[in-house]
Amino acid sequence: MSRIIEKSDAAWRELLTSIQYHVAREKGTERAFTGEYWNTWDKGEYHCVCCDAPLFASEHKFDAGCGWPSFWTAAEAENVESAEDNSHFMRRTEVLCHQCGAHLGHVFEDGPQPTGLRYCINSASIRFIPEERSGD
Incomplete structure (x- = not known):
């Protein structure tokens, strides 16, 4: 599929940390309760680590108890897409930028x-x- 932003594998490796590359480019995952934002409740937006597209908003975040940041909707629906994922002997819906x-x-x-x-x-x-924040 053609993307708005395309880079070589080498360019992505230069841009991202090893865990960011593994998760975002190799479809990996981080262990539950270990990621930076699973327990972040400050106001703001969550952007794609690869291309900076706005994806999710803090007002849509909730505690699902699963150990990963969880949102009940995307802030910018046009920036988020889904695909069928049948890996690991499971049927799931993958979320992509x-x-x-x-x-x-x-x-x-x-x-x-x-x-x-x-x-x-x-x-x-x-x-x-x-x-x-205004006035800070």
Whole structure:
């Protein structure tokens, strides 16, 4: 599939840390409760670690108890896409960055209302951009 942002494997390796590369470019995962953002509750946005596309917002984040950052919707729906994932003898729905194809995590249908979705996202695939505070 053609992407808006395409780079060589070598360019991605230069840009990303080893865990970011493994998760985002090789469809890996980080262990539960080890990622940087699983327990972050500050206000702001989560962007793709590869291309900086805005993906998720803090106001949509919730504690799913799974050990990964979880969101009930994407902040920028056009920047997030899904694909069937039948790896590891499971049937899941993979979540990808539409702009660069980075693997973000998976989406499940056991989340809170109003969507009933749980976007279970690897911290290694995203970068948190804090909300600017006025008067600071």
